[in-house]
Amino acid sequence: MHSYAEFRQQRLAGTTTCSETVSSFLKAIEASSHNAFLTVCKDSALEQATAADARFEAGTARPLEGLVLAVKDNISTKGIRTTCASKFLENFEPVYNATIVDRLVDAGAIIIGKTNLDEFAMGSSTENSAYGVVDHPTHTGYVPGGSSGGSATAVAAGLCHVALGSDTGGSIRQPASLCGLVGYKPTYGRVSRYGLVAFASSLDQIGPMTVNVVDAALVTEIMMGYDDRDATSAEREDTTLDISSDLDISGKVVGVLPAEQLEGLEDSVRAAYDNHIQMLRNKGAVIEEHAMQHVEVGIPTYYIIATAEASSNLARFDGVRYGVRKEHEGEDIMVTSRSNGFGPEVKRRIMLGTYVLSSGYYDAYYNKALKVRHMMSDFYKELFSRVDMYFLPTTPDTAFKRGERTKDPVKMYLSDYYTVSSNIAGIPSISIPAGTDEAGLPIGLQLQTGMFEDAKLLQWAKAMGA
Numbered sequence: 001m002h003s004y005a006e007f008r009q010q011r012l013a014g015t016t017t018c019s020e021t022v023s024s025f026l027k028a029i030e031a032s033s034h035n036a037f038l039t040v041c042k043d044s045a046l047e048q049a050t051a052a053d054a055r056f057e058a059g060t061a062r063p064l065e066g067l068v069l070a071v072k073d074n075i076s077t078k079g080i081r082t083t084c085a086s087k088f089l090e091n092f093e094p095v096y097n098a099t100i101v102d103r104l105v106d107a108g109a110i111i112i113g114k115t116n117l118d119e120f121a122m123g124s125s126t127e128n129s130a131y132g133v134v135d136h137p138t139h140t141g142y143v144p145g146g147s148s149g150g151s152a153t154a155v156a157a158g159l160c161h162v163a164l165g166s167d168t169g170g171s172i173r174q175p176a177s178l179c180g181l182v183g184y185k186p187t188y189g190r191v192s193r194y195g196l197v198a199f200a201s202s203l204d205q206i207g208p209m210t211v212n213v214v215d216a217a218l219v220t221e222i223m224m225g226y227d228d229r230d231a232t233s234a235e236r237e238d239t240t241l242d243i244s245s246d247l248d249i250s251g252k253v254v255g256v257l258p259a260e261q262l263e264g265l266e267d268s269v270r271a272a273y274d275n276h277i278q279m280l281r282n283k284g285a286v287i288e289e290h291a292m293q294h295v296e297v298g299i300p301t302y303y304i305i306a307t308a309e310a311s312s313n314l315a316r317f318d319g320v321r322y323g324v325r326k327e328h329e330g331e332d333i334m335v336t337s338r339s340n341g342f343g344p345e346v347k348r349r350i351m352l353g354t355y356v357l358s359s360g361y362y363d364a365y366y367n368k369a370l371k372v373r374h375m376m377s378d379f380y381k382e383l384f385s386r387v388d389m390y391f392l393p394t395t396p397d398t399a400f401k402r403g404e405r406t407k408d409p410v411k412m413y414l415s416d417y418y419t420v421s422s423n424i425a426g427i428p429s430i431s432i433p434a435g436t437d438e439a440g441l442p443i444g445l446q447l448q449t450g451m452f453e454d455a456k457l458l459q460w461a462k463a464m465g466a
């Protein structure tokens with residue numbers, strides 16, 4: 001794995017160049033059989049590397065000069081195919097960049113390619129891609145998690161410095177956890193969603209997947225900030241993510257889960273959780289048990305809100321406005337195009353979403369889910385008036401074998417048991433690497449703080465060694 005912060009030091013010291021680095025990443029991508037990338041931008045990346053070297057030589061290197069970036073393929077890149085891992089968008093080339101892509105490129109990042117994902121970011125294993133599964137970076141036959149599995153593998157297999165993911169219910173943190181990376185979902189509204197192909201607009205958030213928290217802060221500081229093209233973008237005065245000073249943990253209150261909410265955790269994850277709590281205690285933190293309220297309804301609430309919004313967002317893919325058109329004589333173009341273009345998981349979600357929004361069931365499902373959403377936000381508000389940081393597992397277990405959960409969607413959905421609540425409430429959260437299990441599979445643990453306490457969240461992650 002290659003950290004950008006370390007690379008930058010080496011480039012400034014003259015012990016490496018951007019051209020060499022990009023070439024070696026391209027070689028590694030070619031040699032890799034992970035299927036992490038759907039598109040590789042070889043020529044433009046090499047060209048930009050030459051320009052980046054010139055800037056370093058001239059002493060005009062920008063904050064992310066020469067950072068080799070992989071972008072999840074549901075984020076719009078002008079003139080670069082953006083498929084959302086769907087057959088429907090096989091040939092789609094956006095005519096504009098997502099705001100964050102513009103910001104990162106203007107700061108010197110080099111896009112090396114677009115990464116594989118679960119179709120339209122729906123899934124937890126990257127097995128729902130129309131372009132083939134992604135292999136776990138170190139354990140062949142295992143999944144890298146999802147939906148940002150291509151991005152996780154790209155970083156963890158050493159194919160780029162940093163990758164971007166999107167997180168609607170855990171899709172940055174869960175694959176980061178399964179692949180031994182830092183995965184950070186910023187506060188909702190912190191990072192512009194303009195140009196992110198919408199799955200569930202009130203839950204989606206873009207964030208970085210990195211080797212360490214320093215890289216995560218560097219990249220997010222460039223991405224974040226108000227964007228008038230995103231109606232939910234937050235206008236804030238704090239525009240930096242400074243994590244240079246060390247957080248003094250001593251005397252700080254950390255909320256942890258009570259034993260009954262840890263039932264079902266794999267032993268290795270439980271042991272890592274307990275060890276890290278002990279480590280915090282040793283550093284002087286005050287540990288308090290706080291049960292996560294409504295956790296048992298987190299998954300149903302998430303799947304009602306997410307599918308309801310998805311069924312509406314995906315209406316634009318009809319073979320007329322967007323998507324590959326299919327026609328059969330005497331049949332409706334939209335029905336034929338949608339039946340052919342979407343994969344089974346996307347269809348399942350559209351069906352579910354349409355159902356919970358239908359007039360007979362709206363109150364029973366959708367309205368009820370919104371009420372739970374309010375209760376969860378209230379829970380967090382109260383919690384963060386009492387604790388500095390809330391510490392929990394990221395996933396109940398480590399990476400699983402390919403095919404193991406595809407026949408049982410509910411089991412797959414449970415991968416996000418500990419992650420969906422932060423999307424539902426909008427708070428920031430981060431998964432950090434926390435060792436490995438007996439088979440050498442990575443374990444991740446999750447930190448959460450209050451709304452817009454992103455800098456504090458990253459400081460905690462750094463203090464815990466990430």
Ligand code: GLN
Pocket residue numbers: 121122123124146147166167168169170171172199306416
């Ligand atoms: N795994 C969850 C789902 O399938 C979350 C996906 C995401 O965060 N994009 O919806």
